[in-house]
Amino acid sequence: MEKKESLDLYKEMVIIRRLEERAAELYQLGKIGGFLHLYIGQEAISAGISSVRQPQDRLITAYRDHGWAISAGIDPKAVMAELLGKVDGCSKGRGGSMHMADTELNFWGGHAIVGAHIPLAAGLALGDVYQGNDDAVTICMFGDGSTNIGFFHEGLNLSKVWNLPVLWVCENNQYGMGTTVDRASAVSEIRQKAEGYGMANERIEGMDVMAVRQEVARVLEKIRKEGGPYLLEIMTYRYRGHSMGDPERYRDKAEVKKWEEEDPIGIYRKYLIENKIATAKGLDELDDEALQIVDEAEKFAEASPNPDKSTLFENIYVEPTPVEYRGYALEHESEEQ
Amino acid sequence: MTRMTMREAISKALWEEMERDERVFIQGEEVGVWGGTYAVTKGFYDHFGEKRVRDTPIAEAAIVGSAIGAAMTGLRPVAELMTINFAFVAMDHIVNEAAKLHYMFGGQFTLPLVIRAVSGGGRQLGATHSQSPDVIFAHFPGLKVVSPGTPADAKGLLKSAIRSEDPVLFIENATLYQMKGEVPDDEDYLEPLGKSKVQREGDDVTIVAYSKMVPAALKAADMLAEDGINAEVVDLRSLRPLDMDPVIASFKRTNRAVIVEEGWRSYGVGAEVSARIYELAFDYVDAPVKRVAQAEVPLPYNAELEQLALPQTEDIYHAAKEVLNG
Ligand SMILES: Cc1ncc(C[n+]2csc(CCOP(=O)(O)OP(=O)(O)O)c2C)c(N)n1
Ligand SMILES: [Mg+2]
Numbered sequence: 083m084e085k086k087e088s089l090d091l092y093k094e095m096v097i098i099r100r101l102e103e104r105a106a107e108l109y110q111l112g113k114i115g116g117f118l119h120l121y122i123g124q125e126a127i128s129a130g131i132s133s134v135r136q137p138q139d140r141l142i143t144a145y146r147d148h149g150w151a152i153s154a155g156i157d158p159k160a161v162m163a164e165l166l167g168k169v170d171g172c173s174k175g176r177g178g179s180m181h182m183a184d185t186e187l188n189f190w191g192g193h194a195i196v197g198a199h200i201p202l203a204a205g206l207a208l209g210d211v212y213q214g215n216d217d218a219v220t221i222c223m224f225g226d227g228s229t230n231i232g233f234f235h236e237g238l239n240l241s242k243v244w245n246l247p248v249l250w251v252c253e254n255n256q257y258g259m260g261t262t263v264d265r266a267s268a269v270s271e272i273r274q275k276a277e278g279y280g281m282a283n284e285r286i287e288g289m290d291v292m293a294v295r296q297e298v299a300r301v302l303e304k305i306r307k308e309g310g311p312y313l314l315e316i317m318t319y320r321y322r323g324h325s326m327g328d329p330e331r332y333r334d335k336a337e338v339k340k341w342e343e344e345d346p347i348g349i350y351r352k353y354l355i356e357n358k359i360a361t362a363k364g365l366d367e368l369d370d371e372a373l374q375i376v377d378e379a380e381k382f383a384e385a386s387p388n389p390d391k392s393t394l395f396e397n398i399y400v401e402p403t404p405v406e407y408r409g410y411a412l413e414h415e416s417e418e419q
Numbered sequence: 420m421t422r423m424t425m426r427e428a429i430s431k432a433l434w435e436e437m438e439r440d441e442r443v444f445i446q447g448e449e450v451g452v453w454g455g456t457y458a459v460t461k462g463f464y465d466h467f468g469e470k471r472v473r474d475t476p477i478a479e480a481a482i483v484g485s486a487i488g489a490a491m492t493g494l495r496p497v498a499e500l501m502t503i504n505f506a507f508v509a510m511d512h513i514v515n516e517a518a519k520l521h522y523m524f525g526g527q528f529t530l531p532l533v534i535r536a537v538s539g540g541g542r543q544l545g546a547t548h549s550q551s552p553d554v555i556f557a558h559f560p561g562l563k564v565v566s567p568g569t570p571a572d573a574k575g576l577l578k579s580a581i582r583s584e585d586p587v588l589f590i591e592n593a594t595l596y597q598m599k600g601e602v603p604d605d606e607d608y609l610e611p612l613g614k615s616k617v618q619r620e621g622d623d624v625t626i627v628a629y630s631k632m633v634p635a636a637l638k639a640a641d642m643l644a645e646d647g648i649n650a651e652v653v654d655l656r657s658l659r660p661l662d663m664d665p666v667i668a669s670f671k672r673t674n675r676a677v678i679v680e681e682g683w684r685s686y687g688v689g690a691e692v693s694a695r696i697y698e699l700a701f702d703y704v705d706a707p708v709k710r711v712a713q714a715e716v717p718l719p720y721n722a723e724l725e726q727l728a729l730p731q732t733e734d735i736y737h738a739a740k741e742v743l744n745g
């Protein structure tokens with residue numbers, strides 16, 4: 083990896099971390115509403131995978147998507163504006179935290195129904211195969227908890243039967259809300275589930291961004307060369323609650339602390355210094371730059387307006403289609419006009 | 420009587436029924452160790468144990484499907500769906516199994532099961548997590564659909580649902596969990612399923628509502644009272660069976676009605692209730708029935724737009740004024 087690329091990767095992880103910490107604060111202030119699922123602790127996965135994803139590779143994930151949005155290349159300003167529900171958000175303030183996407187970057191979203199995007203990933207890959215985009219791999223991210231729902235099994239089976247180029251990636255952060263993997267899954271290693279579908283599979287560690295990067299690059303090449311699906315289980319940990327306001331009765335603080343010592347940013351920082359790619363001072367400067375980017379993103383998002391009320395009915399359909407009922411208040415507003 | 424929140428009333432109903440009948444048990448996502456995502460089953464796991472408070476994988480089809488199977492053996496499961504939006508994952512089991520098996524096999528066995536689910540919008544959860552699709556489930560004969568608008572009804576109706584021999588979908592509204600009211604302490608306090616109830620008496624206009632729209636309708640009635648208008652508020656409480664008697668009795672006095680629902684208007688509760696008013700009391704109609712409902716758009720995340728799309732108390736007030744002037 084070029085030095086610059088190594089440092090950008092570091093900065094990207096720090097931006098994700100700082101942006102989410104800021105989002106948590108803004109949530110407490112009531113500026114962000116709904117659910118807010120933080121990715122803190124898992125950054126090495128989005129950063130590592132995105133650093134080897136090719137532009138033609140489609141990416142799709144679940145609702146824990148801020149890290150993915152930034153790693154995919156969405157401007158932190160557009161991410162922050164979406165969190166605040168503003169018109170300059172990547173989904174124009176319609177989606178919020180759970181529904182970030184930028185299809186120009188081949189990032190197909192943030193999906194909030196557990197497992198529902200898994201069959202979609204099979205369809206994305208089908209679209210590429212069908213249209214002769216032979217070089218493309220679809221990368222589908224999902225949590226450990228979502229491997230217990232039917233969608234997952236139907237999607238995996240189909241991808242194998244149709245030999246679709248999908249890299250299935252389980253981010254095993256060891257909990258689906260408050261439920262540990264062993265309380266919800268019949269097999270303790272998620273990768274074993276691929277066995278039932280005759281699919282190549284592997285479990286790797288997810289706190290070291292360089293390791294993630296290397297392993298994923300290898301598997302992507304394999305899929306590109308040989309075709310067909312592959313399942314990777316990546317071990318990780320979420321440091322924060324499932325969403326905001328999680329009482330976290332299901333795990334003890336010592337466990338969280340133990341994993342915090344495996345901080346992906348700390349590990350990578352150490353790697354960069356030990357391999358003389360950067361100095362502590364140089365990295366501190368990058369930390370400052372990241373913080374500044376987050377400050378600017380926040381400012382931008384605050385200044386961005388709410389979507390105009392007149393746009394409420396935009397994008398329900400592509401074709402001009404009458405809105406049958408605008409709701410009581412709006413119907414009467416238009417009568418007055 | 421004890422003053423408590425709707426959350427406490429629902430929790431109490433579950434607790435009492437589990438104490439009363441060994442066959443009653445709970446299953447669903449995060450109902451145990453977590454204590455329920457909306458804290459309805461807090462303390463249950465420690466008290467009743469993991470046999471009767473069963474944390475499930477994220478697998479709605481299996482949650483409902485296995486509850487149906489267990490009910491077929493004579494148990495009385497209460498299956499919790501974290502929100503009604505996830506009921507679509509379990510749709511086949513709700514529609515093709517729960518609603519039909521008793522009939523289809525000539526009544527050989529019963530399905531005494533309750534499915535609890537949280538409905539409603541207004542919390543910036545985005546399009547997939549904010550729906551009020553209650554009426555969809557009321558389309559299917561064989562399923563009972565209940566949704567309370569007061570803490571007392573929540574307790575009495577849930578207890579009846581658990582004791583019912585039929586499958587019941589019990590719909591709660593997250594924004595009502597904090598609502599307070601007087602709730603009877605009696606452990607055999609039951610409210611009948613399939614009975615509408617007058618929540619406020621009045622002779623000038625009939626406002627029909629259920630669930631979250633009941634407190635909204637009562638507030639609108641207060642606003643109308645300041646204008647010297649006496650609104651009667653009829654709470655449907657149950658979408659199937661639908662009890663039109665109190666609605667018709669009221670309408671025959673007021674000759675004017677507004678029907679309110681949180682969900683979309685097309686093919687909705689307002690459509691059904693107004694059609695029945697025209698069928699049952701056409702001669703008493705003094706003004707076209709009005710419907711207040713959600714704007715027909717998937718709910719956006721942005722708070723301003725979301726509130727713009729949702730039916731508001733003021734809308735009910737204005738609609739009532741209009742039917743009175745019409
Ligand atoms: C069909 C469905 N059921 C339930 C939920 C509620 N829910 C949201 S996230 C979640 C846990 C998912 O856990 P996991 O897949 O491990 O992902 P993680 O949150 O750990 O990233 C649940 C139960 C949902 N969104 N969709
Ligand atoms: Mg998980």
